[in-house]
Every structure is written in structure tokens, then in C-alpha cells.
Amino acid sequence: AKVQVLFFSRVCDVKKSADDTIEAVVVANQRGLSTLKAKVFIDATGNGSLSMWAGAKYKLGYDDAGHQQASTLCFEIAGVNVADYNNGANLWGGPDTVIEQMKKTGKYPLIDGHFCNNRVDGDVIGCNAGHLHVQDTTDPWQVSEAMLKGRQVAWQHIAALKEGKPSTFGNAILSRTATVLGIRESRRIEGDYTLTLSDWEARRSFDDGIGRNCYYIDIHGKEGSHKEYGRGESHGIPYRCLTPKGLKNLLTAGRDISVDADVFGSTRIMPCCLVVGEAAGMAAQHAITETDGNVHTIDIQHLRKRLQEVGAWL
Numbered sequence: 001a002k003v004q005v006l007f008f009s010r011v012c013d014v015k016k017s018a019d020d021t022i023e024a025v026v027v028a029n030q031r032g033l034s035t036l037k038a039k040v041f042i043d044a045t046g047n048g049s050l051s052m053w054a055g056a057k058y059k060l061g062y063d064d065a066g067h068q069q070a071s072t073l074c075f076e077i078a079g080v081n082v083a084d085y086n087n088g089a090n091l092w093g094g095p096d097t098v099i100e101q102m103k104k105t106g107k108y109p110l111i112d113g114h115f116c117n118n119r120v121d122g123d124v125i126g127c128n129a130g131h132l133h134v135q136d137t138t139d140p141w142q143v144s145e146a147m148l149k150g151r152q153v154a155w156q157h158i159a160a161l162k163e164g165k166p167s168t169f170g171n172a173i174l175s176r177t178a179t180v181l182g183i184r185e186s187r188r189i190e191g192d193y194t195l196t197l198s199d200w201e202a203r204r205s206f207d208d209g210i211g212r213n214c215y216y217i218d219i220h221g222k223e224g225s226h227k228e229y230g231r232g233e234s235h236g237i238p239y240r241c242l243t244p245k246g247l248k249n250l251l252t253a254g255r256d257i258s259v260d261a262d263v264f265g266s267t268r269i270m271p272c273c274l275v276v277g278e279a280a281g282m283a284a285q286h287a288i289t290e291t292d293g294n295v296h297t298i299d300i301q302h303l304r305k306r307l308q309e310v311g312a313w314l
Contacts, residue, residue, distance in 0.1 A: 042250075102164040127154075
């Protein structure tokens with residue numbers, strides 16, 4: 001595909017040739033600042049950073065106070081007794097779990113009961129554990145503080161598991177913590193269409209749908225937000241959620257697409273981001289060849305046909 005990959009570089013500014021057209025992005029790396037030009041840009045930063053610097057409107061938080069979903073620093077535990085673990089270590093899922101019992105002792109104040117785990121490989125399990133309440137996930141100082149606390153959370157979980165279930169975790173060690181904070185919520189860029197909770201509840205399909213999503217409404221920190229689909233149910237994702245208002249040659253891909261605060265609890269997850277990313281990449285090429293870079297005026301049915309040809313479910 002003749003793609004050039006540039007690692008270890010972060011977008012830090014946007015240059016525009018007109019009010020609605022991005023001319024270039026500025027990236028920072030070991031060579032300093034570089035300017036990269038293109039006909040079409042895709043914001044896959046997760047935080048909507050490129051869109052924000054380009055002047056796109058956005059929303060942040062799941063309520064009027066701007067509260068954002070809790071973050072988590074995932075970690076892995078090695079040296080687990082696999083036979084004992086497979087026989088039922090009773091780690092999470094109810095009031096009698098090891099984690100809940102150790103939480104009640106008061107010895108581990110950073111354990112809040114949020115604990116999911118799965119076998120990774122050999123004697124290693126991966127843990128999605130502990131909520132880190134970051135007021136603003138776009139603030140690097142707050143994210144740095146959460147990283148430090150997340151590592152303390154990991155150590156407390158290890159100690160609690162060793163004490164509470166020595167037959168499984170007596171020889172366990174903390175093998176690694178994640179290199180980045182698991183941020184669940186950041187900016188939602190305002191697009192030509194905003195997918196709403198009523199769309200999600202209606203399992204709605206769209207004439208410009210570029211994919212499907214079936215994940216439940218999962219808002220970490222908001223009580224009573226949990227809603228699920230039945231087996232085989234899903235909703236469509238309209239292409240218009242990927243096209244920021246007022247910007248001619250920009251697409252969004254990932255958790256920053258245009259959805260309301262409730263639906264964000266569903267569309268933020270990896271499978272949905274993957275589906276949207278494939279559509280955005282294909283749409284960018286269509287915009288270059290069909291409309292001289294205008295992502296709002298491409299032939300949607302041509303895009304849908306091409307997506308189906310490569311296996312997309314619409």
C-alpha cells in the first residue's frame with residue numbers, strides 16, 4: 001500500500017490554509033518539530049487532539065459537571081498456580097470474591113472492588129483493576145499522577161491476592177504494568193450527525209452506515225447507566241459521525257467520533273474503534289480521488305459497497 005510509518009512522533013499543532021481546510025500537522029520527535037502535509041487527515045489520537053487544534057467543536061464528560069469515566073492502569077501477574085487458578089480462584093463477580101474479602105479488611109485502601117482478570121499465557125494473568133478518577137484526562141499532569149497511583153494500586157492487589165489466596169498467588173509477582181494509562185473517556189468531536197441513546201435503543205440502521213456495534217452501555221462512574229442488547233442485536237454507525245462539522249478534509253476514527261455521552265459508553269471500546277478506523281481509512285482515499293479532499297461529499301454508497309467487498313458488516 002506504500003504506507004510510510006513514523007513512530008515516536010506526536011501531533012502538537014495544526015496548520016490551516018482556510019477556515020475549513022487543514023494544510024498540515026506539526027509533529028514533535030527527536031528531530032524537533034516537523035510539518036507534514038496531506039490532502040486528507042484522520043484524527044485517531046483517541047483524545048480528538050488533531051480535531052481540537054483544528055478548531056472543531058467537542059464535548060467532554062458524561063454529565064453537566066464534566067465528570068469523565070474512571071481510568072485504569074492495567075497490569076499482569078506472573079508466577080500464578082495455573083491449576084489452582086483454573087479450578088476457580090473466585091477472584092471477581094460477587095460479594096464473596098477474594099478481592100472483596102480483602103477489601104473489607106481495610107489493609108488495602110486502594111482496592112475499590114473493580115477487578116477483571118483473564119489468563120494471558122503460561123502462568124501469567126492480566127488484570128483490569130482499580131478505578132482512577134481523573135478529573136480531566138486531557139491534562140498531562142493529572143494523567144501523570146494517575147499513572148503513579150495506578151502502580152500503587154497494582155502493588156496492593158498483588159499483596160491482597162497473595163494473602164487472600166496463597167494457594168493460587170503465593171509465588172506470584174507483578175510482571176509489568178501498562179505503558180500508558182487506560183483512559184476510557186476524552187473528547188467527543190461534534191460531527192455532521194451525533195449518534196444518540198435513542199438510536200442505540202432502537203437498534204437503528206442508517207443509509208450511510210459504515211459498520212455495526214453491539215457493545216453494551218458501559219459508563220464507569222455513572223450509576224444506573226448499564227444497558228445491554230440481546231444476542232444478535234446491534235446498531236449501525238453512520239458515516240456522518242466521522243466527519244467533523246466545519247472542517248473539509250478531516251475524519252475522526254476511534255473513541256472521538258460524534259456520539260452523545262451515553263452512547264460513548266458503548267462506542268469507545270476497541271472492536272467499534274477498529275470498525276470505524278477501517279471505514280475512515282477507506283473514506284479518506286475516496287475523498288482524495290472523488291472530491292479533491294472533501295470528506296463530506298464522497299459517494300457514500302460506493303464507500304459502503306467497497307467496505308462490504310472487504311468483509312464489513314453493514
